[in-house]
Amino acid sequence: MSDVLLATKDISKDFSSVYVLNDINVEVIRGEILGIIGENGAGKSTLMKILSGVYTPTSGEIRFEGEPVEIREPMDAKKLGISLIPQEFNLIRELTVYDNVFLGSELRQKNGLLDKKAMMARTQELLGELNVDIRPDERIENLSTAQKQMVEICKAVSVNAKLLIMDEPTTVLTQFEIDILFRLMRRLRDQGSTLIYISHKLKEVKAICDRVIILRDGNIISTEKIDDISVIEMAQRMVGRELNQVFPAKHTPEDMVVLEVENLTVPGVIENISFKLRRGEILGLAGLVGAGRTEVAETILGVRKAETGRILRNGKEVTIARPADAVANGISYLSEDRQGSGILTSFSVVKNTSLVSLGSYCKYIFKVILRQKERDSADEHTRQFNIKTQSLDTRLEFLSGGNQQKVSLAKSIDPKPVVLIADEPTRGVDVSAKQEIYRLINKLASEGLACIFISSEQEEIIGMCHRVIVMKQGRAMGTLEGKSITEEEIMYLATGIREGVA
Amino acid sequence: MTTADVRQVLKKFEYQKYASFIALVVLFVLSAFLSPFFLRPGNLVNIMSQVSYTGMISLGMALVIITGGIDLSVGSLVAFDSLIGVMFMNWFLKSTNHEVGAVLLGIACTLVVGSATGFLNGVTITRGKLAPFIVTLGTMAVFRSLALFIGNAGEIQSQSSIYGSFGLATILFLPVPVWAMLFLALVLDMVLNRTRYGRYLCAVGSNTRVAIFSAINVDRVKAIAYTITGLLVGISSVLLTSRFNAVSTSNTGMGYELDAIAAVIIGGTPMTGGRGTIWGTIIGAIILGIINNMLNMLGVSAYLQGTVKGLVIIGAVYIQRQRA
Numbered sequence: 001m002s003d004v005l006l007a008t009k010d011i012s013k014d015f016s017s018v019y020v021l022n023d024i025n026v027e028v029i030r031g032e033i034l035g036i037i038g039e040n041g042a043g044k045s046t047l048m049k050i051l052s053g054v055y056t057p058t059s060g061e062i063r064f065e066g067e068p069v070e071i072r073e074p075m076d077a078k079k080l081g082i083s084l085i086p087q088e089f090n091l092i093r094e095l096t097v098y099d100n101v102f103l104g105s106e107l108r109q110k111n112g113l114l115d116k117k118a119m120m121a122r123t124q125e126l127l128g129e130l131n132v133d134i135r136p137d138e139r140i141e142n143l144s145t146a147q148k149q150m151v152e153i154c155k156a157v158s159v160n161a162k163l164l165i166m167d168e169p170t171t172v173l174t175q176f177e178i179d180i181l182f183r184l185m186r187r188l189r190d191q192g193s194t195l196i197y198i199s200h201k202l203k204e205v206k207a208i209c210d211r212v213i214i215l216r217d218g219n220i221i222s223t224e225k226i227d228d229i230s231v232i233e234m235a236q237r238m239v240g241r242e243l244n245q246v247f248p249a250k251h252t253p254e255d256m257v258v259l260e261v262e263n264l265t266v267p268g269v270i271e272n273i274s275f276k277l278r279r280g281e282i283l284g285l286a287g288l289v290g291a292g293r294t295e296v297a298e299t300i301l302g303v304r305k306a307e308t309g310r311i312l313r314n315g316k317e318v319t320i321a322r323p324a325d326a327v328a329n330g331i332s333y334l335s336e337d338r339q340g341s342g343i344l345t346s347f348s349v350v351k352n353t354s355l356v357s358l359g360s361y362c363k364y365i366f367k368v369i370l371r372q373k374e375r376d377s378a379d380e381h382t383r384q385f386n387i388k389t390q391s392l393d394t395r396l397e398f399l400s401g402g403n404q405q406k407v408s409l410a411k412s413i414d415p416k417p418v419v420l421i422a423d424e425p426t427r428g429v430d431v432s433a434k435q436e437i438y439r440l441i442n443k444l445a446s447e448g449l450a451c452i453f454i455s456s457e458q459e460e461i462i463g464m465c466h467r468v469i470v471m472k473q474g475r476a477m478g479t480l481e482g483k484s485i486t487e488e489e490i491m492y493l494a495t496g497i498r499e500g501v502a
Numbered sequence: 503m504t505t506a507d508v509r510q511v512l513k514k515f516e517y518q519k520y521a522s523f524i525a526l527v528v529l530f531v532l533s534a535f536l537s538p539f540f541l542r543p544g545n546l547v548n549i550m551s552q553v554s555y556t557g558m559i560s561l562g563m564a565l566v567i568i569t570g571g572i573d574l575s576v577g578s579l580v581a582f583d584s585l586i587g588v589m590f591m592n593w594f595l596k597s598t599n600h601e602v603g604a605v606l607l608g609i610a611c612t613l614v615v616g617s618a619t620g621f622l623n624g625v626t627i628t629r630g631k632l633a634p635f636i637v638t639l640g641t642m643a644v645f646r647s648l649a650l651f652i653g654n655a656g657e658i659q660s661q662s663s664i665y666g667s668f669g670l671a672t673i674l675f676l677p678v679p680v681w682a683m684l685f686l687a688l689v690l691d692m693v694l695n696r697t698r699y700g701r702y703l704c705a706v707g708s709n710t711r712v713a714i715f716s717a718i719n720v721d722r723v724k725a726i727a728y729t730i731t732g733l734l735v736g737i738s739s740v741l742l743t744s745r746f747n748a749v750s751t752s753n754t755g756m757g758y759e760l761d762a763i764a765a766v767i768i769g770g771t772p773m774t775g776g777r778g779t780i781w782g783t784i785i786g787a788i789i790l791g792i793i794n795n796m797l798n799m800l801g802v803s804a805y806l807q808g809t810v811k812g813l814v815i816i817g818a819v820y821i822q823r824q825r826a
Binding site for chain 2: 301303322323324326327328333335340341342343344346347351355356358359362366367368369371411415
């Protein structure tokens with residue numbers, strides 16, 4: 001009989017009636033490193049946010065050390081001894097290491113002033129225990145990414161965390177730094193802490209975890225001792241669903257190359273990316289989060305400056321210093337970050353759809369907008385894309401995510417581009433909107449549009465693309481074509497189990 | 503109509519759009535009751551001409567604020583532009599003795615200097631990637647200091663015999679500066695609501711990153727907004743110096759930045775940018791003018807007027823925040 005630290009019973013979570021977690025039963029055993037793996041959107045992060053009080057479950061029960069507990073906010077989790085180290089660091093750059101470690105639970109002298117000496121000494125002690133060489137009075141902004149992570153861990157440990165949850169901690173680390181982190185994790189475990197390690201880097205899970213839980217579509221697929229499962233089996237179970245979504249039939253691309261990228265390199269971000277894109281072709285960029293796919297798009301658009309490399313349109317080299325140059329050269333972008341760089345939520349449907357191509361709706365030297373022309377075009381998009389909105393003047397903040405995404409797509413194709421870079425075109429939209437977006441992109445491609453299709457969802461890469469480049473850490477690991485595009489192949493390349501022909 | 507219906511109608515009513523206008527009407531009625539002199543045409547025209555100088559500057563300020571920026575240098579620039587313009591005119595008059603030519607070139611010089619200094623603000627902000635507040639705080643100090651230095655901290659009289667004529671002239675019962683402000687508002691309202699540039703202004707202020715990805719040249723949009731403000735400062739300077747036929751390096755334009763920003767805010771343009779209103783800004787300027795006028799007529803100390811102005815600005819922003 002093992003000692004169960006934390007158990008969940010039938011935990012479910014839905015966001016506006018879309019289930020992201022279904023009756024999850026997990027047991028976390030004291031003193032283990034438990035791996036939780038799954039594709040993007042499988043529900044890993046949601047589950048962890050529930051355990052750390054960021055979300056409250058729709059139904060179900062959590063038991064901690066045998067007692068039923070309610071974790072309504074992060075403070076509740078903290079009191080229980082559950083600490084989450086988020087993917088994005090939660091440190092204040094301008095403050096010192098010890099300030100950050102004690103943020104919110106500062107030690108004070110009797111007169112009410114901060115007891116800096118005591119905090120510094122305690123931080124030094126903690127850092128010593130973790131065997132990390134960082135000065136307690138160093139400012140966070142002077143630390144490397146790995147060191148920042150150590151400070152996060154130090155912060156978590158300082159409150160005597162019984163359960164430490166790490167969400168994709170190695171995404172930003174180099175191999176050397178990962179080794180340090182793993183040693184630290186093992187030491188923490190041996191000192192009696194319990195750790196949950198969330199990742200989709202399967203090799204790492206295999207290396208560090210004692211047990212592994214595999215999530216898919218909000219369900220637990222299997223729970224295994226790490227010795228009983230191979231990396232390849234993990235990959236298969238992670239993705240192993242049937243292709244149950246209907247993708248439109250692929251048509252054959254034309255021969256004419258419209259875009260050619262040669263040896264594109266941004267130091268430390270992407271390395272030697274080359275490909276050719278033909279008229280009517282849909283070229284997938286697959287890989288895990290942080291593999292550098294969006295960065296490739298941003299470099300082609302001129303948002304990032306390439307150190308070396310050329311971009312050719314119809315065989316002629318073009319200079320693209322900013323997105324305006326890209327649009328002028330017939331290259332359009334559908335952003336993965338809808339509200340951050342895609343649409344203006346405070347603008348109406350009409351004003352959003354025409355934003356990129358506004359010049360073509362204007363007359364005279366002063367560029368007076370021809371409102372009726374602009375409206376007609378927005379109206380056409382709304383009908384063609386089946387955008388559900390009260391009126392064309394409704395601000396986008398009042399539209400659902402799926403409809404916002406369709407407006408974003410309408411905005412990207414309004415300038416009638418030759419090349420469309422669609423970055424996570426179906427992120428955060430429901431199944432029916434997804435299918436409509438697939439249908440639209442496919443239709444545009446059949447009319448000659450060349451498309452770079454970036455997605456973390458394997459099945460849409462497989463369902464939509466003629467060719468797929470799989471990326472890892474800024475490099476192309478291999479190119480798959482036609483029948484060889486399978487979920488397993490993509491996962492092997494993306495996780496670095498196998499290196500293909502780039 | 504039941505009370506519920508009334509409530510429904512009131513709920514749907516766009517306070518945001520008409521809040522400043524309602525405030526103006528309330529203030530107008532209140533003033534009419536408080537002072538018998540308020541409604542006299544002479545007084546009303548007087549209010550309008552008093553607000554016109556900062557009013558036209560506030561139109562440019564509205565554009566700048568829509569982009570998410572601010573321009574603190576407008577007051578100092580009024581002094582600087584006026585000084586350079588008048589000195590140039592005097593020099594030209596002295597060397598050629600050509601009255602009309604001197605006036606026209608003096609005006610042109612003021613407008614060019616105004617646009618150039620505005621452009622300088624814009625380029626420093628966009629090229630240097632610096633906060634507008636910091637840059638214009640700096641240029642505010644620089645141009646006041648330059649004006650004081652060049653003008654020996656004194657007053658420079660215009661030597662022209664005709665320059666002082668149009669600043670006080672009246673066309674169809676209204677002084678020239680009032681017409682100028684209304685005409686500029688008409689033009690800029692068109693620019694803001696009907697042109698591509700106006701749309702870009704709002705897009706840049708609403709979300710710069712989206713604007714960049716939407717193929718908008720964000721730097722150019724911002725730089726143009728500061729340049730337009732500079733040009734409007736130049737126009738205001740011409741009308742001011744013509745009215746007094748002189749420029750005082752220490753007093754001219756003093757505190758104009760406060761009035762201009764206040765007019766924009768009271769008019770209903772949020773400091774966070776992304777949207778704004780030209781006619782609202784005009785209303786904001788008039789509200790400030792009426793408050794000043796009433797305080798004068800009620801015999802409130804001139805020193806206390808700043809207090810009232812300050813409280814009105816804070817109140818206006820507070821109401822905006824409630825609405826949002």
